[in-house]
Amino acid sequence: MAARNTARKRAFQILFEGDQRGADVQTVLADWIRLSRTDPRQPPVSEYTMQLVEGYAERAKRIDELIAQYAVGWTLDRMPVVDRNILRLGAYELIWVDETPDAVVLDEMVQLAKEFSTDESPSFVNGLLGRLKDLKPSLRREEA
Numbered sequence: 001m002a003a004r005n006t007a008r009k010r011a012f013q014i015l016f017e018g019d020q021r022g023a024d025v026q027t028v029l030a031d032w033i034r035l036s037r038t039d040p041r042q043p044p045v046s047e048y049t050m051q052l053v054e055g056y057a058e059r060a061k062r063i064d065e066l067i068a069q070y071a072v073g074w075t076l077d078r079m080p081v082v083d084r085n086i087l088r089l090g091a092y093e094l095i096w097v098d099e100t101p102d103a104v105v106l107d108e109m110v111q112l113a114k115e116f117s118t119d120e121s122p123s124f125v126n127g128l129l130g131r132l133k134d135l136k137p138s139l140r141r142e143e144a
Helices: 002-021 025-038 047-058 060-070 081-096 102-116 121-143
Strands: none
Touching (some): 002 081, 002 102, 025 047, 060 121, 081 102
C-alpha cells in the first residue's frame, strides 16, 4: 500500500501545482511525466497517480461545487490552497473510485493535511470528507 500512498501524494502535488500556477492539471501531469522520462532524479509518475489526476480533471467542476456546498463557513477561493487540493483529490477518490475503501481515503487525506497544512486542517479535511462519504450514495445517484 506504500505505492498507493506515494501515488496519492504525487497526485496532490500535481493538483496543488496546477492551482498555484493557474494551469490545467492535465498539463501539469504531462510536464511531470515528461520530466520523469528525461531526468533520472525525477521519480516516475505511477498509473494510479495518472488515474487520480485524470479522474479529478474529468469531474473538477462537480467536485468544486460539492466542496463549496459542504464547506461550512469557507468559500473555495478563501480556503487554504493545500486544503482545497487535498479535498479535491479526496472527494474524487472517495466518491468515484470504488476499489479504495472510504476509511482509507479519509485516513490518507488527513495524513496529507497533517504533513502539508495547518494544525486545524486535518479535522477540517476529515469533517468535510466525512460528510461527503455520508452523502456518497445520493451524490452518485445524481450522476446517473
